[in-house]
Amino acid sequence: MTAMAEPEVGRARVRKEDERLITGRTRWTDNIALPGLVHMAFLRSPTAHARITAIDTSAAKEMPGVIAVYTGDDLDPGGEVGMPNAWPITPDQKTPRRPMLAQGTVNFAGEAVAVVIARSAAEAEDALAEIDVDYDDLPVVLGVDDAVADGAPLVHEDMGTNTSAEWIFDSAEAGSGGDVQQAISSSEVVVTRRFRQQRLVPAFMEPRSVVVDPTAPQLTMWSATQVPHILKTMVAMTLGLPEHQVRVIAPDVGGGFGGKLAVTPEECAAVVVAQKLGKPVKWTESRSETMVSAHHGRDQMQDITISASRDGTITGLKVDLLADMGAYLGIVGGGVPVLGAFMFNAIYKIPAYRFSCTTVFTNTTLTDAYRGAGRPEATFAIERIMDELAAELGMDPMELREKNWIKHDEFPYTTVSTLTYDSGNYEAATAKAMQLFDYDGLRREQRERRERGDRVQLGIGISTFTEMCGLAPSRVLGSLDYGAGGWEHAAIRMLPTGKVEVVTGASPHGQGHETAWSQIVADQLGVGFDDIEILHGDTQSSHKGLDTYGSRSLTVGGIAVVKAAEKVIAKARKVAAHLMEASEDDLEFADGKFTVRGTDTSTAIQDVALAVFAAHDLPEGVEPTLDSEAVFDPENFSFPHGTHLCATEVDTETGRVRLRSYVCVDDIGKVINPLIVEGQMHGGLAQGVAQALFEEAVYDEFGTLTSGTFADYLVPSTMDLPSFTTDRTETAATSNPLGVKGVGEAGTIASTPAVVNAVVDAVRHHGVDDIEMPLSPMRVWRAVHKGDAAAGGPGAEAGGGLGSIDSAHGGAQ
Amino acid sequence: MIPAPFDYVAPSTVDEAVRALADAGEDAKVLAGGQSLLPVLRMRLAAPTTVVDLGKIGELKGVRDEGDAVVIGAMTTHYDVQRDPLVHDHALLLARATDTVADPQVRHRGTFGGSLAHADPAGDLLAPALALDAEMVVQGTGGRRTVSAAEFFQDFFTTSLAPEDILVEVRVPKHTGWSAHYEKFNRVAQAWSMVAVAATVRAEGGTIAEARIGLTNMASIPVRATAVEQALVGRSADAETIRAAAEHAAEGTSPTVDGNADVEYRQHLAKVLTGRAVESAMAG
Numbered sequence A: 001m002t003a004m005a006e007p008e009v010g011r012a013r014v015r016k017e018d019e020r021l022i023t024g025r026t027r028w029t030d031n032i033a034l035p036g037l038v039h040m041a042f043l044r045s046p047t048a049h050a051r052i053t054a055i056d057t058s059a060a061k062e063m064p065g066v067i068a069v070y071t072g073d074d075l076d077p078g079g080e081v082g083m084p085n086a087w088p089i090t091p092d093q094k095t096p097r098r099p100m101l102a103q104g105t106v107n108f109a110g111e112a113v114a115v116v117i118a119r120s121a122a123e124a125e126d127a128l129a130e131i132d133v134d135y136d137d138l139p140v141v142l143g144v145d146d147a148v149a150d151g152a153p154l155v156h157e158d159m160g161t162n163t164s165a166e167w168i169f170d171s172a173e174a175g176s177g178g179d180v181q182q183a184i185s186s187s188e189v190v191v192t193r194r195f196r197q198q199r200l201v202p203a204f205m206e207p208r209s210v211v212v213d214p215t216a217p218q219l220t221m222w223s224a225t226q227v228p229h230i231l232k233t234m235v236a237m238t239l240g241l242p243e244h245q246v247r248v249i250a251p252d253v254g255g256g257f258g259g260k261l262a263v264t265p266e267e268c269a270a271v272v273v274a275q276k277l278g279k280p281v282k283w284t285e286s287r288s289e290t291m292v293s294a295h296h297g298r299d300q301m302q303d304i305t306i307s308a309s310r311d312g313t314i315t316g317l318k319v320d321l322l323a324d325m326g327a328y329l330g331i332v333g334g335g336v337p338v339l340g341a342f343m344f345n346a347i348y349k350i351p352a353y354r355f356s357c358t359t360v361f362t363n364t365t366l367t368d369a370y371r372g373a374g375r376p377e378a379t380f381a382i383e384r385i386m387d388e389l390a391a392e393l394g395m396d397p398m399e400l401r402e403k404n405w406i407k408h409d410e411f412p413y414t415t416v417s418t419l420t421y422d423s424g425n426y427e428a429a430t431a432k433a434m435q436l437f438d439y440d441g442l443r444r445e446q447r448e449r450r451e452r453g454d455r456v457q458l459g460i461g462i463s464t465f466t467e468m469c470g471l472a473p474s475r476v477l478g479s480l481d482y483g484a485g486g487w488e489h490a491a492i493r494m495l496p497t498g499k500v501e502v503v504t505g506a507s508p509h510g511q512g513h514e515t516a517w518s519q520i521v522a523d524q525l526g527v528g529f530d531d532i533e534i535l536h537g538d539t540q541s542s543h544k545g546l547d548t549y550g551s552r553s554l555t556v557g558g559i560a561v562v563k564a565a566e567k568v569i570a571k572a573r574k575v576a577a578h579l580m581e582a583s584e585d586d587l588e589f590a591d592g593k594f595t596v597r598g599t600d601t602s603t604a605i606q607d608v609a610l611a612v613f614a615a616h617d618l619p620e621g622v623e624p625t626l627d628s629e630a631v632f633d634p635e636n637f638s639f640p641h642g643t644h645l646c647a648t649e650v651d652t653e654t655g656r657v658r659l660r661s662y663v664c665v666d667d668i669g670k671v672i673n674p675l676i677v678e679g680q681m682h683g684g685l686a687q688g689v690a691q692a693l694f695e696e697a698v699y700d701e702f703g704t705l706t707s708g709t710f711a712d713y714l715v716p717s718t719m720d721l722p723s724f725t726t727d728r729t730e731t732a733a734t735s736n737p738l739g740v741k742g743v744g745e746a747g748t749i750a751s752t753p754a755v756v757n758a759v760v761d762a763v764r765h766h767g768v769d770d771i772e773m774p775l776s777p778m779r780v781w782r783a784v785h786k787g788d789a790a791a792g793g794p795g796a797e798a799g800g801g802l803g804s805i806d807s808a809h810g811g812a813q
Numbered sequence B: 001m002i003p004a005p006f007d008y009v010a011p012s013t014v015d016e017a018v019r020a021l022a023d024a025g026e027d028a029k030v031l032a033g034g035q036s037l038l039p040v041l042r043m044r045l046a047a048p049t050t051v052v053d054l055g056k057i058g059e060l061k062g063v064r065d066e067g068d069a070v071v072i073g074a075m076t077t078h079y080d081v082q083r084d085p086l087v088h089d090h091a092l093l094l095a096r097a098t099d100t101v102a103d104p105q106v107r108h109r110g111t112f113g114g115s116l117a118h119a120d121p122a123g124d125l126l127a128p129a130l131a132l133d134a135e136m137v138v139q140g141t142g143g144r145r146t147v148s149a150a151e152f153f154q155d156f157f158t159t160s161l162a163p164e165d166i167l168v169e170v171r172v173p174k175h176t177g178w179s180a181h182y183e184k185f186n187r188v189a190q191a192w193s194m195v196a197v198a199a200t201v202r203a204e205g206g207t208i209a210e211a212r213i214g215l216t217n218m219a220s221i222p223v224r225a226t227a228v229e230q231a232l233v234g235r236s237a238d239a240e241t242i243r244a245a246a247e248h249a250a251e252g253t254s255p256t257v258d259g260n261a262d263v264e265y266r267q268h269l270a271k272v273l274t275g276r277a278v279e280s281a282m283a284g
């Protein structure tokens, strides 16, 4: 008897990736240097809406080092190329063409108008100042309310409207529930709120970068992208290139958060320019360019009504959204709020539900997926209004949730929005969280502080969330008119020496796939963790895939890896049986060895790999390979959930909010690597807290982004965050063989409402029942002192620091 | 985000630096730690033809004792100011304020002189310099002169330095044994002040013998809260006295408006934070 090896799955392994990343021993796209490489710089519109009446590039062309200067008409004389939108949410959705470089009009400040190609990046940037563009200003439309108002100026005049599409779900029509209007009008208690999901910037660490080498028949594009496979197909389709002559490589990528799942004008322009010049080209953006031209996230107005009976039983939920798309639709664009449609009902049994969403154009940078994509917005609204309903009913907010949530013994449960939640245990996660948090003790302290009239008030915020992740069953995407499937691909190559190469179609950009996939394969094949290499992100080695977003890598891509491993073992079993002269049925496979049952005769999978490589003695009809691939298309989403509890201290004299403690107990099913999970939770929580308290992309009345640097767009650091208490319960997903659910977005989705609920709870006795995000000290102070429930700040200008360096003062003197 | 081209000179004495500036004319810029200048250059908000780097001038670095004053070289980094024993003993307020500047990376490069010369009203070292009656030693083509803090700061990002002037050092009169506190209010940890209050006091028994209060970001230049000082001096340092004195903090201020704060809120903060600053200073 040999001892079973300790399973790899579940071990808190330090990530394989980290050494090269933190010692700078990797190559980002910007590090790629090719012989003859030339550099691109984009001239961007300073104005939000204007007709371009003339562009004079002649002086720029004379600048030192300049090779070429192109306008939109130079790159696309026919005006035919438009960036792809892969998710037309309705058949009559209006989808304006988004050119590589503006043609005719500019529709947001930051839109690229011309491109300079020069020997060096510095010379390219110097020449930008010499391009002369005449703009004829057009009226600017900002904010969804103004954009849909009668007589509003139009972003795209030829469309005749600023509305892109209207998408509706009604449980009465779907047959999944009752009529919401009826439910609301016959209910004892009705609570209505308008919540604003402010606009956010994804703020990935590595700016976007692209290199295109056109010198071989198969063109190669390196890009700091989350989606090399999608990019390859989309670039081919968008520019009319033969797909087999495009290779895309995503090397190590420094974060994305959805911000790098785009197919960008800059990437397409780089291809066209490289082909025109016959030279490799590079573009790497500055942070200032990211801020104005990479897509933003969120930006919705949410009108939400919930109805209930006096005992707290929810009777209906109605949601009307206005979603700001910016000037164009991104690749997923209008699909983001539609994803949220399925999540407003959250963990609750709601008998009647109606959701409508209008996607709207404004003269701003476009919005698209950002960590959570639609689900944070939905979770925020429902979890906020649950607290408001509790206050209205005079009920403890946790008791209200418990009364309405799906009980553990009611799973699988089909919700009013028609999803079937396979599993969950809200009771267990909540019980653990309440105990870790000391809910009763904090409530007591809250009472005491109120009674004392303490200048620092304590508040408790709850968020009992779920999310749908593991995007996605292809047939569900089909029913939503999404332009692709939701499967994922994996392949395993057994090398002659017994080492293993695993090819994955998921495309990591910071998550740690190489480590997690190695742990999975180590257990599946019984080979050493260090004997496994994960290949990804290059369409030449990883030829098939749908990339990484929507917490899909593990629940879809990881399962494809398992399926491929099962095929390797099935092939190896035949050969092993032959080698040991035993019947296949008598073989057991464990710890990397095939053993003839009841004997100590065994052969290791590595030995089988070598025998197959030699191919000297294989059973009749067996191909000499163990290599296998699999494509996994999930039957269902997975539904992680958790209970997040936040305690905040609010200084009522200044409005400053301090996070006193934060406890979350998440149920993400089976855990592959607890250390990676912890990292995902901490980062996710930080981003969710940031939406609640700090971050906001602000435009002034002219459509200029005033929060255009990190001095004004406030990303918190560890100094601004509490020490998080994270824990887990483990209810295995029944929809996949590993029982995993996904953790990439959980922290971001859950934490925002927990924080805002806590702040409102702290000052509710001052008559406050909402404060607009981000909860800046001024907004909180105003809410407390002016009884101003809406509590909006002046908002139009960013504050302090570098933002105060303006051209009028010339910065430093 | 690449600066426009410029000539770069790195002289090794102040005299050479002044000459280099004079030769280059109006379009020259002094480079100290670069923590404010480089963003300005990279965003092309300024495009000097010549940059004169002070980094190689040894005489501009360090802190020395000159009897009734502590003299701080303009090129002394925030990090070195924070840790300097002379500063601690005789100008504690400055050490406390420097502790709150930015993050460790910035504090290792940014300089005391650079902060004062940059004259960002949200910068944290201007109000302490004003409160401590610091004097700027300036060298230009006409030689050296001394300028009081009150004359030095003139407007947003504007000082009395002429284009060919170099801030050489700062003389801070000794405030030996004074307790001090810098109460900074910002949104995230490494950000500039929305409002901050620099308070240093000398107590005799339970009585406030002397008090100096400076306000950050309450006008285009740092502001001395003289009415608060007067309301404190000679009184016992009880909570009620401090609160009443702090009510004067917004007098004579004219703060700017931005997304973080309007005038009313900034003035409110100035009062609250002044009370807290004095209380903390008294508490040691």
Ligand SMILES: Cc1cc2nc3c(=O)[nH]c(=O)nc-3n(C[C@H](O)[C@H](O)[C@H](O)COP(=O)(O)OP(=O)(O)OC[C@H]3O[C@@H](n4cnc5c(N)ncnc54)[C@H](O)[C@@H]3O)c2cc1C
Pocket: A812, A813, B029, B030, B031, B032, B033, B034, B035, B036, B037, B038, B054, B074, B075, B100, B101, B102, B103, B106, B109, B110, B111, B112, B113, B114, B115, B117, B118, B122, B123, B124, B125, B161, B165, B166, B167, B168, B190, B191, B192, B193
């Ligand atoms: C991320 C970040 C956060 C920051 N946060 C804060 C903060 O919280 N509080 C705060 O107070 N500051 C903050 N700063 C600014 C920092 O303190 C700078 O170091 C300081 O403002 C400028 O000092 P410097 O030595 O870098 O000067 P530089 O940037 O080199 O120069 C600034 C200006 O002063 C001029 N100058 C510099 N030295 C002299 C001299 N000896 N004589 C004449 N002219 C001179 C230059 O020509 C230039 O115009 C921050 C900076 C950064 C990058």
